[in-house]
Amino acid sequence: MRLLHTSDWHLGRSFHGNSTLPQLREVLGTLPEIIREHRIDAVLVAGDVFDHAAPAAELYGVLARAIRGIREAGAVVIITSGNHDNAARLGFQSEWAGLGGVHVATRGDAFREPITLSDSYGAVDVFAIPYLEPMLQTGLYPGEKLRSHHALLGRVMEEVRALAAARGNRSVVMSHCFAVNSGAAEVSAEAVAEAGEGLVWDLTAGGVDVVPTTVFDGIDYAALGHIHGRSELTPSIRYSGAPVHFSFSEAAKPRGGWIVELGSEGLSEATWVDFPVPRPLARLRGTLEELLTETEFAEHEASWVEATLTDNVRPIDAMRRLRQRFPHCAHIEFAPAERQAVRAATYTERVARKTDLEIVDEFLDLVRGGEQLDAPERELLREVIAKVSAAGNVGESA
Incomplete structure (x- = not known):
């Protein structure tokens, strides 16, 4: 059994005021080729299909074309809703879509009806867990006070483990959450930045509501979404990240998905497959004159550019001048090279x-x-x- 683990498509997101839809169309359009080349049985999309709760009609068309291409290539589609999605809208007609090999899990209790796939070794149960907002899911476990994402997802996983043990099949979990290695003393600044706008905040505790990896113990593979960069928390617990870059902080991070292979006893291996990068990101630094004239920057003329200008005096009309050489310059920072430090005095x-x-x-x-x-x-x-x-x-x- 081979699964392609993806997440965080964020259809409708902008990049410094520019639409990312052309890039997403191109990347999603390559999925059928990847499916055929690697003989993928199912494509997993672990939350945040859309970037907004009320997506434009055009975005549904992009999603429909992507799903059609996946199905025509021979793979099943399994989608869960993320914190950016409107679960009711995304899940509309999911009952009928499932009959056509497109499974959309948006109900809080969707995990109680696993999606069963099969290969020569038998059955694989996919427990698709949508993003669970504790305040909106009090009906899942009446009488139990599960006020944090950690507590609620932990309780759900207890039930999932019991179901998996009773069914006796190989098991895969999809979850949209902010997971950290169980031994981590604290959440790193890099991990927080990686989650970007999609962070789950525990307002009562005043911090990020993280989930330890031990929550997913006993499962053959956990396909996670929410973090926009590739990450391997353990060999069987991974983030695929987003299919395109959504911020300059992700510039050095690859875009792609995990090909997850399940053997007779569970997870055999997970290998990375790169997605194309329609327009790369470049973070350039120098004076305005250097950026406009130096040959070393020529290779970035077609890239999205973030320019950090080191001129001691802020140049006039810098963005217009930069775009004469870098038409896709999206952001400017100013960091004078010789700024005099101000003494700590009144x-x-x-x-x-x-x-x-x-x-x-x-x-x-x-x-x-x-x-x-x-x-x-x-x-x-x-x-x-x-x-x-x-x-x-x-x-x-x-």
């Missing part, structure tokens, strides 16, 4: 015993990244200070 201490000219110089040194008054500016300011002083409103400090 304003009164910083200006004590300084003339008005010196105070202005210090201010410009800060906001201009090291450039103080030039000669014409200095002469003009002297005249202004003299006139104000003569009017009796202010005098230069000694």
